[in-house]
Each structure stands twice: as structure tokens, then as C-alpha cells.
Amino acid sequence: MVRAKKLTKRFGSVVALDSVDLEIPGGLTVVVGPNGGGKSTFMKIATGAYRPSGGCIEVLGKDPWRDEGVKKRLGASFDPPALPPLRTGREWLEYVSEARGGNGRDVTEAAETFGIEGFVDKRVRDYSAGMRKRVSLAQAFVGDPELVFLDEPLANLDLEGMKNVVGVIQRKHEEGLNLVVISHIWRPFLEMADYAVFIAAGRVQASGDPDEVLPLIEGAFPL
Numbered sequence: 001m002v003r004a005k006k007l008t009k010r011f012g013s014v015v016a017l018d019s020v021d022l023e024i025p026g027g028l029t030v031v032v033g034p035n036g037g038g039k040s041t042f043m044k045i046a047t048g049a050y051r052p053s054g055g056c057i058e059v060l061g062k063d064p065w066r067d068e069g070v071k072k073r074l075g076a077s078f079d080p081p082a083l084p085p086l087r088t089g090r091e092w093l094e095y096v097s098e099a100r101g102g103n104g105r106d107v108t109e110a111a112e113t114f115g116i117e118g119f120v121d122k123r124v125r126d127y128s129a130g131m132r133k134r135v136s137l138a139q140a141f142v143g144d145p146e147l148v149f150l151d152e153p154l155a156n157l158d159l160e161g162m163k164n165v166v167g168v169i170q171r172k173h174e175e176g177l178n179l180v181v182i183s184h185i186w187r188p189f190l191e192m193a194d195y196a197v198f199i200a201a202g203r204v205q206a207s208g209d210p211d212e213v214l215p216l217i218e219g220a221f222p223l
């Protein structure tokens with residue numbers, strides 16, 4: 001699904017990703033690591049939002065920075081959510097669905113899935129943080145993407161919302177969708193994951209079977 005070789009990203013003197021070699025297979029992958037480790041930067045490069053400073057990355061066999069076609073096959077929910085403040089949630093979701101080659105009709109289903117029907121016709125600027133997160137999650141799934149990236153899908157959600165989103169991810173995974181989930185709340189996702197990646201200090205510290213990566217994660221974040 002994703003193949004990175006010597007992938008590097010610098011912001012001035014900060015090296016956010018330092019010569020990362022990584023292959024992410026199909027299925028559900030969980031990406032874990034400390035704040036500032038490079039996870040979101042990796043996702044932004046993988047979805048074509050950032051250009052690498054060095055090395056290369058292929059997503060679904062294509063370069064996401066250069067290939068506009070592959071971007072249409074990817075769904076993404078960034079954290080914090082990137083939504084246009086003056087649009088309604090519905091207008092934005094229809095736009096994203098259509099940009100991915102969908103017909104916008106799946107927006108109603110996505111609205112139900114993420115419990116946003118009550119406010120989807122209001123402007124984004126009037127949303128709470130949790131409402132923004134829900135619309136941003138719906139955005140990742142409309143337009144029938146082949147691979148979905150979610151950055152902190154549980155951030156700002158209430159308990160009911162968290163349970164719902166974990167359930168949606170489980171169901172999408174079972175239906176055969178490919179997902180890459182970055183989450184500090186890793187336990188519910190690691191249980192269902194096919195692959196795990198631990199990123200810290202701009203490097204992949206471990207990747208592979210979740211059962212093998214888990215001890216490393218628990219060692220790094222003792223509770």
C-alpha cells in the first residue's frame with residue numbers, strides 16, 4: 001500500500017523524518033509514537049499534502065506528490081481537522097465526494113455513520129471541536145477511497161463518539177477497506193490491526209506484527 005525509501009522531511013533545521021524505510025501492507029495499520037515523532041508528517045507526505053525533502057514514497061504504486069490521480073483514491077482526516085469555515089459540513093463533504101469521483105449521495109450515509117445529521121447543514125465556523133472531528137472523519141470515507149488515513153480519530157470525541165468511531169473503523173476494516181490509523185489511544189486499534197508501526201525521533205523504531213511491536217510501545221509509554 002505504502003512504500004517509503006530513505007524518506008526525509010526537514011522544516012528548516014528540524015528533521016521531522018530522518019531517512020525512513022517503511023512498507024505498509026494492506027489491511028489495518030496502527031501508527032504510534034510520542035508527540036513530535038514524525039507521524040503526522042509521514043501521513044501528510046503519504047497523502048500528497050507535503051513534498052519530501054529527500055528519499056521517495058509510493059502510495060498505491062504512485063508518487064502522491066506528483067500524481068493527482070492517486071490522491072483521488074485516498075481518504076484522509078487530519079488532526080486538527082482542516083475544514084473550510086464558511087462552508088456547511090454538507091457542502092464540504094459533497095465537494096470531497098465529487099472530487100474523488102463520487103456523486104455526493106454517500107454524504108447522507110456518512111452523516112448518519114458519524115452522527116452529524118443534527119449540524120451538517122450549519123457552517124463549519126460554528127462547530128465545536130468534536131463536531132469538527134466528526135465531519136473530518138466523514139470526509140475521509142466519502143467518495144469511496146481505497147486507502148484511508150486517519151490522524152487521531154478519537155481526539156475531542158465524547159465517550160459515545162469514541163465507541164462509535166472504533167466500531168466504524170472495525171466494520172470498514174472487516175469490509176476490506178485499507179486503513180492507516182495514527183492514535184495515542186492505540187489499544188482498541190492494536191487489537192484489530194494487521195500491522196503496527198512505532199515512530200519516534202523521525203525514525204521507524206519498530207514495525208511488524210502488532211503483538212511484536214506492542215511490548216516496545218508499552219515500554220515507551222508505561223502507564
Ligand SMILES: Nc1ncnc2c1ncn2[C@@H]1O[C@H](COP(=O)(O)OP(=O)(O)OP(=O)(O)O)[C@@H](O)[C@H]1O
Pocket residue numbers: 011014015016033034035036037038039040041042
Ligand atoms: N509545518 C511544520 N513546520 C515546521 N515544523 C513542523 C511542521 N510540521 C511538523 N513540524 C515539526 O516536525 C516534527 C514532527 O512533527 P509531527 O507533527 O509529524 O509529529 P507527530 O508524531 O505527529 O506528533 P503528535 O503526536 O504531537 O501529533 C516536530 O518537531 C514538529 O515541530
